[in-house]
Amino acid sequence: MYRKQKQQDTQAEEFELPFGGKLAADNRWVILAKIIPWTEFVAEYAAIFTEVLGAPAKTFRMALGALIIKEKLGTSDRETVEQIRENPYLQYFIGMSAYSNHSPFDPSMLVHFRERIDMNLVNRLNQKIVKQVLESQEEEEVKAKKSEVEDSKSEVKNRGKLILDASCAPADISYPTDLGLLNQARKHTETIIDILYNSVKVKNSNKPRTYRKIARKEYLLVARKKKVKSAERRKAIKKQLQYIKRNLAYIQQLMNAGASLLELSNRQYKMLLVVAEVYRQQLWLYEHEKRSIEDRIVSLSQPHIRPIVRGKAAKNTEFGAKFSASYFNGYVFLDHISWDNFNESGDLKSQVEAYKNYTGYYPESVHVDKIYRNRENRDWCKERGIRISGPPLGRPPKNVSKETKKQAQEDERIRNSIEGKFGQGKRRFSLGRVMAKLPHTSLTSIAISFLVMNLSTLLSRLLWGFFCQFFRITSFFPWFISEIDYLVKFRQQKLIFISA
Known part of the structure; x- marks a missing residue:
């Protein structure tokens, strides 16, 4: 209530x-x-x-x-x-x-x-806070330059720089291996067998033999080695699959003997379903000698997590939620998030349209990396008068002008700001390791991180405004400006002397 x-x-x-x-x-x-x-x-x-x-x-x-x-x-x-x-x-x-x-x-x-x-509620709150700040800034600009703003309103032009990029928010799980997942699945089946047998042990006095001590020794024999041959690892995986197959058959026999799955808790029943799916996936990978499968489970406690292949030098694969974000005027927004891997280039149109609905005009330029610069996105941006960063498609020209090189360096410098935001979220806040366990609570935690990053940016700008206002009304501020002018003039004179 x-x-x-x-x-x-x-x-x-x-x-x-x-x-x-x-x-x-x-x-x-x-x-x-x-x-x-x-x-x-x-x-x-x-x-x-x-x-x-x-x-x-x-x-x-x-x-x-x-x-x-x-x-x-x-x-x-x-x-x-x-x-x-x-x-x-x-x-x-x-x-x-x-x-x-x-x-x-x-x-x-x-x-x-x-x-x-909900995550959507947090995103709307984030947009509402930033919009209030941007509107207040526009009102101040209107008061300062009233005539220029009236001219700009009559002719709505593209304004601002929109930066787009995608990243991954890793979850708090151990690095998954096929052998480790099968060992955990085997132990969960043994616990379930103990619970179901205790409920029907009067009718059936012979408890199923799970060989848990032998299975654990065989797992540790391979897991403790620093270097394991592929044939040895494959043999250990086969043994663990056989143990799980036997345990699942025992669970079915106990159910036929009168045991009920109601004896299990909700968490144990969910774990039984996850173990059955993990066994199916690992058996298919073993039989077909493959390394990947669709919707692969990498964590028994968090089966919603998927491997996200990113191709980075430090971490080629991360395990968590992949998201695409937009950045402008120092604020970052969460636009798309999914537990499955996706191509972020398909989000460019929706992100630009969201920017237009949010501000009332299209951006002057969109700064993205190479994956966004396909022909479809380029044509779409060109129709709306939006310049997309990066070199044009096709063979690069032999002679590149200085203006083109300078523009490319400036675009890359601007795009680095969203990378800095991702670094802030992963080092300072919880984007580097999401501690929430449920899928919807994890998404809320990620959205809260974006909200707090914008609040921190807004707070720092307000404090800097108070700082500047304080020094304007004191005698220190004119002296500070005069000292800066003196240092600039001294440096210019020194450069002239050195060149002479």
Whole structure:
């Protein structure tokens, strides 16, 4: 049940502190709380709760705020709750009106928050925040140059630079091997056999022999070696397949003897289905001597994860969700995400159209890598007056002008900014290792990372604006400008002296 609450109008100065004092208005969490439009998405969040009875659910601001805090600080679920309990600024950020020394919710609630807040909702919130900032900037430009803006409105031209690229958000799984997956599958079947046998051991006194100790020794004999020959590995895989085949036959016999799958938990029943599919895939790979198969399972606990072949020098293959993103004006957006591998060049048209719907005009240029520069995308961009980066198709000319080389270097320099955003998301935030286990909660975590990256960019720009405004009204700023002019003139004179 979601209980409708009044909009929180508590200001930072009105937040009740038991030890006296007030919250600082220039604190980063207070500034972020004012930027995020909490109330515009409450109705969509409340529509999830259809039951009338039951304990009231946590508010949308508390749920989303906790996820943002976790991503911003890079902490675990338990540590996030402890940080909120100890910090009054974080309590104000999630919507509390007074400081409390008690935890606002249990750490397990963060799992439910990720389930309730959909990835699409986070993306719309991300776009809403950035759009408000861009509109405020345009209003300031209108006030400064009113006549020029009126002329530009009469003739809608392409404006801005759109940067597109794709990457992968690796999941938190061990590196998968065929032998390792079969060993894990064998152990799960042994556990299921024990549970089913205990339910019917009165009728059948002979417990099935699984040879688990022998199977483990045979697995470790190969897994502990640094270098394993292909024939030796293939022989070990065959043995593990035989053990799993025998165990699955035993499970069927126990079911025929009266055992019920209701004795298994939901997780164990799901694992049984995954093991059966893994056995089918690995048996086909063994019999046909292949290394790839469609919808290959690489993790028993997370069967939705697929191998993403990217061809990078450090990691040729990553295991996680592949996404394509767009970047402009310093902000990055999540456009397409899938657990299956896809060709990101097919997203160029939809991403450019999304840019037009978002800003009202097409971009002046689109900066992409080689995979996007096919003939279809080039013709499509040319019809709309959009310049696509990179050299033209066909044989390169013998003599390349300096302007063309300079333009190519400038395009590549501009395209590097989205690579920097990916690096920020993977090193500073959780895009480098997604810790969520369920498919929909993992997508929410990835979307939250993009939201927090834009919030961090927006916060840094606001703080830089305050910094510049402070030095403009002090005597330090004119002295700082004069010192820069002096250094520039001194360097120019030094260069002239050296050339002479």
